[in-house]
Amino acid sequence: MNLERLPNEEKLSLCRKYYLGGFAFLPFLWLVNVVWFFREAFVKPAYTEQLQIKTYVKRSALGLLLWVAVLTTWITIFQHFRAEWGEVGDYLSFTIPLGIP
Amino acid sequence: MANNAEDIENNMQNQQQSNGSPEPAQQPQEAGVTRVRSRGGSGAEGGGGGGGGRGGSGGGNGSGPEQNGQPPAARAPRVVETEEDEDEELTLKYGAKHVIMLFVPVTLCMVVVVATIKSVSFYTQNDGQRLIYTPFPEDTDTVAQRALNSILNATIMITVIIVMTLVLVLLYKYRCYKVIQGWLFLSSLLLLFFFSYIYLKEVFKTYNVAMDYFTLAVIIWNFGVVGMMCIHWKGPLRLQQAYLIMISALMALVFIKYLPEWTAWLILAVISVYDLLAVLCPKGPLRILVETAQERNEPIFPALIYSSTMVWLVNMADTDRPKRNSTEAASPQQETQQAVASPAPSSPSQDDGGFTPSWVSQQEHQLGPLQTTEETRREIQQLPSARPPVEDDDEERGVKLGLGDFIFYSMLVGKASAAASGDWNTTLACFVAILIGLCLTLLLLAIFKKALPALPISIFFGLVFYFATDNLVRPFMDKLALHQFYI
Numbered sequence: 001m002n003l004e005r006l007p008n009e010e011k012l013s014l015c016r017k018y019y020l021g022g023f024a025f026l027p028f029l030w031l032v033n034v035v036w037f038f039r040e041a042f043v044k045p046a047y048t049e050q051l052q053i054k055t056y057v058k059r060s061a062l063g064l065l066l067w068v069a070v071l072t073t074w075i076t077i078f079q080h081f082r083a084e085w086g087e088v089g090d091y092l093s094f095t096i097p098l099g100i101p
Numbered sequence: 102m103a104n105n106a107e108d109i110e111n112n113m114q115n116q117q118q119s120n121g122s123p124e125p126a127q128q129p130q131e132a133g134v135t136r137v138r139s140r141g142g143s144g145a146e147g148g149g150g151g152g153g154g155r156g157g158s159g160g161g162n163g164s165g166p167e168q169n170g171q172p173p174a175a176r177a178p179r180v181v182e183t184e185e186d187e188d189e190e191l192t193l194k195y196g197a198k199h200v201i202m203l204f205v206p207v208t209l210c211m212v213v214v215v216a217t218i219k220s221v222s223f224y225t226q227n228d229g230q231r232l233i234y235t236p237f238p239e240d241t242d243t244v245a246q247r248a249l250n251s252i253l254n255a256t257i258m259i260t261v262i263i264v265m266t267l268v269l270v271l272l273y274k275y276r277c278y279k280v281i282q283g284w285l286f287l288s289s290l291l292l293l294f295f296f297s298y299i300y301l302k303e304v305f306k307t308y309n310v311a312m313d314y315f316t317l318a319v320i321i322w323n324f325g326v327v328g329m330m331c332i333h334w335k336g337p338l339r340l341q342q343a344y345l346i347m348i349s350a351l352m353a354l355v356f357i358k359y360l361p362e363w364t365a366w367l368i369l370a371v372i373s374v375y376d377l378l379a380v381l382c383p384k385g386p387l388r389i390l391v392e393t394a395q396e397r398n399e400p401i402f403p404a405l406i407y408s409s410t411m412v413w414l415v416n417m418a419d420t421d422r423p424k425r426n427s428t429e430a431a432s433p434q435q436e437t438q439q440a441v442a443s444p445a446p447s448s449p450s451q452d453d454g455g456f457t458p459s460w461v462s463q464q465e466h467q468l469g470p471l472q473t474t475e476e477t478r479r480e481i482q483q484l485p486s487a488r489p490p491v492e493d494d495d496e497e498r499g500v501k502l503g504l505g506d507f508i509f510y511s512m513l514v515g516k517a518s519a520a521a522s523g524d525w526n527t528t529l530a531c532f533v534a535i536l537i538g539l540c541l542t543l544l545l546l547a548i549f550k551k552a553l554p555a556l557p558i559s560i561f562f563g564l565v566f567y568f569a570t571d572n573l574v575r576p577f578m579d580k581l582a583l584h585q586f587y588i
Contacts, residue, residue, distance in 0.1 A: 001335045014335060021330075028323035029330075036337045071316065078313050094317045095302060097309040 003040060011040060012049040019056040027067035030060040199500040200543045202409045204536060206346050210507045211532060213350040214357070214515040223303040224358045225519045232359045234258050239361035251363035258364075259371050263386075266379065270386045274393055289332055289348065293325040296351045338409075345407045349504050353511035357519060365516055369509065369560050376554040391552050408501045506555040510535045513563045526578065527570045534566035535559045 003011060015037050022030035034057055041054040082089040090096060218224055231238070234257055237250035272281050298321050305312050328348075331341040360368065379385040514531050521527035538559025546553050581588065 001338055001341070021326075024326075025319065026323055026326055027319075028327050032327060032337065032340060071319065075316055078316070079311060082311055082313075092313045092315070094312045094314050095305040095310065097311050099309070 003036070008047055008049045011037075012053055015040075015053045015056045019060050022060060022063055027064050027071075030064040030067070033057065033060040034064060200540050202500050203502055203539060203543070206342060206407060206409070207502075207507060207510055207536070207539060208532075210346045210350050210353070210511045211514045211535075213346070214353050214511040215518045215528060217300075217304075217350070217354055218357065218515050218519050221303050221307045223307070224354050224515075226358075227361075230359065231361070234261055235360060235364055239363060247363060251361070251367055254361070254364040255367040255371050258368055259375060262372070262375070266386045270390050270393075273390055286333065289329065290325075292348045292351055293328040293344075294321060296355060297321060297324055297347075300351060300354070342407060342409065345504060346507070349407075349507035350511060352508045353515055356508070356512045357515045362516075362520060365512070366564065369513055370564060372509065373554075373557040373560040376556040380552055380554040388552070406501050407504055407507065502555060506559075509556060510539075510559060510563070513560060513567070517563075517567050521567070521571050522575060526575055527567060530566040530570040530574070531563045534562035538562040 006014070015033060018029055018033040018036075022033065037053055037057050041050060041057045044050065078092070082093065085092075235254040236257070237253050239247050239250055239254075241247045241250060269281065298317075301317070301321070327336070327340075328344045330336055331344050332348075356365070376387075379387040380391075382388065514528060514535065517531040518524070518528040538561070539555070542553060542555050542558050545558075
């Protein structure tokens with residue numbers, strides 16, 4: 001799919017769909033949105049829909065940052081305290097490493 | 102190659118191929134096996150099922166008629182006599198670039214598979230599980246028994262594949278598109294979620310990393326959903342290509358794990374032969390599929406074919422074909438670029454369409470100044486075209502290779518690295534063999550300009566190299582090293 005060939009309305013619609021889709025626990029979708037539409041939103045010369053695309057890209061970036069923060073925090077906590085939590089830690093674990101923690 | 106747009110659009114029909122993904126013995130599933138021809142099979146292999154994976158469909162390497170070379174078609178009458186030569190040259194020029202464009206994804210897929218095989222032992226362990234399609238065990242007492250079992254396994258598998266292909270062709274003929282689409286959708290769903298879940302689990306186990314369910318759920322969910330969107334709907338091209346490579350690699354890994362040794366080699370050989378027959382014989386199912394699709398002038402499920410897009414804009418102004426420049430990097434040059442005249446400026450972000458400066462200047466010499474500027478391109482795009490542009494146009498104008506081909510190539514190389522005593526020698530030899538086979542296939546494609554099976558040549562070379570290297574070269578190298586004799 002090449003963005004170049006799409007008319008601007010479709011670009012906007014696509015950006016919007018990606019933005020809305022990201023609310024379903026899909027930060028990766030937001031990431032794709034940001035990377036893919038970055039050039040469209042910020043580098044290209046202005047066109048009518050560009051303002052809205054910019055908004056979506058900015059909001060996607062914001063959402064992405066939020067998710068990254070949350071995930072990083074959780075992962076750090078989990079990795080650090082997993083061994084100490086005993087049973088709860090095991091219950092939460094998908095794979096349990098071998099050896100002495 | 103001088104294929105024209107019509108051919109390209111006609112050739113969209115690739116046979117669909119859905120391969121049944123091999124199912125671990127616990128979960129028998131339907132193996133959807135459809136072959137995709139010319140364009141490639143799809144990964145849909147996931148369709149459960151056993152090994153059917155066929156990817157094979159060697160579909161003619163996609164490039165077939167889809168090669169996009171827009172030959173300078175409407176030329177001024179004065180250069181008619183040189184048209185033949187230029188077509189030839191264009192053919193070969195495009196062919197060369199296409200070959201290279203396919204090298205990268207095929208190599209990437211193989212690298213992923215080999216890296217996984219080497220590091221994650223899960224895929225080389227023999228758990229005693231087999232696919233339901235290969236019920237005969239290979240750990241038997243006598244060699245004869247083993248040979249017999251593997252022949253029987255291969256026969257069963259190939260029968261499954263033939264049946265699936267016929268089912269697919271019938272479905273297509275009777276226009277049950279929804280069924281096929283649903284099937285492919287389920288296959289890719291299975292691959293993207295279930296197999297990647299297993300893959301992640303094994304990778305984490307190998308590297309002894311703790312992982313919690315929450316993070317895992319987020320990862321798998323994101324990977325899967327974005328994958329489905331990119332493959333079946335709209336997404337950035339690079340991401341789509343990456344996903345297709347990943348699912349091909351996953352499928353190849355499943356095959357490597359669940360097919361016993363001799364069966365695997367036999368299946369590779371038999372599938373290549375089948376591919377050859379199915380595509381080239383007049384009554385072959387895949388050929389029927391391609392022809393039906395051509396008659397109806399429809400694209401076939403582009404979701405499961407690997408395509409890299411490159412459009413060559415050669416001449417314009419007086420053609421009635423839509424020509425678009427779909428190079429990914431074209432955008433920054435809306436305002437500026439005056440390409441071509443004498444030596445084509447190949448600014449790093451501009452794809453000069455594979456035209457080397459010398460070729461371009463020669464072209465220009467014969468035709469008058471050639472301008473492929475943005476303006477002219479846009480003009481062309483606005484010209485009414487004889488054929489309404491297909492909306493997924495950029496899918497069709499690139500080089501295409503079936504996912505099944507990816508799968509079987511990677512399976513061969515993966516098996517070589519897993520099983521060979523010669524280790525890296527053998528792996529590299531097989532890798533080179535497959536790439537050479539791919540080159541030759543694409544060359545044939547450029548010459549014959551019709552759907553060709555991508556499997557036979559590569560697999561044949563791969564097998565020959567594997568057995569030769571393992572049994573002849575390796576002992577030779579070992580002896581040399583032993584005696585410190587360097588040649």
